[in-house]
Amino acid sequence: MIPAQSTQKSFDVLRTLAAHGATGASLAEISEAVALPKPTVHRLLAAMVQQGFALRAATGRRYQLGPEVYALALRSQSTVGLVETWRGALMRVAERTGDSAFLMVRSGYDAVCLAKQDGLVNVRTLTGGVGGRIPLGIGPGSLAILSTLSEDEANTILAHNDRRLRMAVPDLPESLPSWVERIRADGFAQSGGLFLAEVGGVAVPVPRHLGVPECAISTATLASRLDEPRVAEVVAILREEIATVIGKTAGA
Template sequence: MNESISSNEAAEMSGESGAQHQNIARAALILEALAGCARQGLRLTDVSRITGLSKTVAHRGLAGLVAHGMATYENESARFFLGDRLFAWVGRAGERFELAERAKPYLLKLAEELEDTIYFAIRRGDESVCYGRAEGSFPIKTLTLNVGDRRPLGIGSGSLAIAAYQDDAEVERLIREYSAARARFQRADALIRDDVRRAREEGFSLTEGYFIEGMTGVGVPIRNSHGIAVASLSVAAISKRLELPRRQQVAARLKVEAALMERELSLLFAQL
């Protein structure tokens, strides 16, 4: 039996796939908008404005989400909210995200000691994902990442700490393949190579004024049992708080906590 498909069939399948991806992307946009206003909910006009979707498309997407339990509609206020089904999914996904919960005490301890914002990131594919954040008591805060934010590897102190300690071939692949993805962060290939070289020389990553003028980040890798950098701890603060010699002291403190996490959470890091 000949199982090959014609060019017309291939084009039709490609079109169907594209439409499915578009529908998923729209649903994700709407869910993100609802999550951002989880307490007060959103009217249809709000969803349309936040997502950039037309009212017709937004209404169709909301209706589908409500039908499948991923959103709810309140008649009295004419507002949409996140649905209960998402809560059930979070519970079922708890094991996968156990690492985020287990990392919290380490982040809180560092934030209390250093008084600045602490970030925990993991590698997912060729991106870093912010898996945790703890805010210190210093009144000027540098909140450059939210939990769940993703960045190309090499962008930001935590992400750079993961990228810099890959082997040379992997670093070059990341630089070469994700040059376009880094363009909006204004980090050209040559600059990333300099960042990697400096991180390896100093033993920690350093970003000074990359995203916000007057803000500095310092990061260290967290390795799995095979010695591969799979996550990172980093601190972000106004630059005056991370000048020498405190910068080195902070990096040393991060390394101590990273080593502790490597030892105590080794089984979870083995899954990354």
């Protein structure tokens, strides 16, 4: 591999380790996920272990994220600051709606859950919780983020994510460009049962402002709770809380 490709594959390995969580991933699982031969993956993992970005489990047969990843995250004031900025809003959204609330942030071609506040109604989510990532194009939070991008940039992302999107919903990519366009017009995204059976959600994008990545505040609840009046109510709450935070940060 040329250096740029090697760097990209190293990131893919780290994301695979993150996806497997505490159970870790075997060499074979990582090799399949990143589409590289086992010897190549083994060399990448050896370098990561040496630098603290990966750990070998006690059995020696599985790999996990290493402590250096956590240490770097703790030193990232931009991420910490973003979470602290929106933590209060998430708490209020969860309290006012009874649903779980999430801060979703763009990370390349994906959306990452940076923070979550449980509501009275807890359901299974696409990200699995804080730190989870999904391809842009799946779920209301990521769709809301896509709607803040130009049409060309959004379509480029959707084309890049095509295979992953089809794995979730086979005919999804064909409908996404028009779906994103409608979200741009409406100012919010919603889904009910498409991505996860009986699970629905609503999301409103955060207006872009200096130094802040594309992000959205979203909710997750039972799809049966999201009739039209209920969606309008949740959207109003999300917009109100977002406006409150933007107003405070603008005046700081």
